[in-house]
Amino acid sequence: xxxxxxxxxxxxxxxxxxxxxxxxxxxxxxxxxxxxxxxxxxxxxxxxxxxxxxxxxxxxxxxxxxxxxxxxxxxxxxxxxxxxxxxxxxxxxxxxxxxxxxxxxxxxxxxxxxxxxxxxxxxxxxxxxxxxxxxxxxxxxxxxxx
Numbered sequence: 280x281x282x283x284x285x286x287x288x289x290x291x292x293x294x295x296x297x298x299x300x301x302x303x304x305x306x307x308x309x310x311x312x313x314x315x316x317x318x319x320x321x322x323x324x325x326x327x328x329x330x331x332x333x334x335x336x337x338x339x340x341x342x343x344x345x346x347x348x349x350x351x352x353x354x355x356x357x358x359x360x361x362x363x364x365x366x367x368x369x370x371x372x373x374x375x376x377x378x379x380x381x382x383x384x385x386x387x388x389x390x391x392x393x394x395x396x397x398x399x400x401x402x403x404x405x406x407x408x409x410x411x412x413x414x415x416x417x418x419x420x421x422x423x424x425x
Contacts (some may be wrong), residue, residue: 286378290330298322304358318358318367321374323348326351335382342381
């Protein structure tokens with residue numbers, strides 16, 4: 280469908296899953312403000328969406344936890360532009376970018392071992408630090424101790 284929000288090659292959100300509401304934008308006054316609802320809020324429910332697989336849903340829930348409401352809704356606001364249409368398009372693109380980054384699987388860490396040179400350098404630095412600390416101590420001669 281033309282109104283689908285394309286996230287990546289596997290996921291696209293139909294327009295029916297997005298709830299778009301408008302409200303008055305904040306900011307300084309003028310003839311345009313307090314008369315037009317240019318601020319746009321896009322609401323999408325992660326839990327009820329049929330577009331994500333269970334693993335994608337878990338990954339998105341983990342990566343977007345701080346942005347989700349208690350009901351599992353992801354809210355994106357936009358009041359950058361004076362035009363409601365531009366704010367709606369911008370909010371939809373922000374939602375797509377958030378989901379796109381949340382669905383990227385983490386890179387697998389390959390286990391490596393420290394090289395011989397790095398181990399040698401680490402031990403040399405430890406020895407130097409120990410020598411420095413040792414040199415800070417008081418030195419007593421036999422005659423001074425008594």
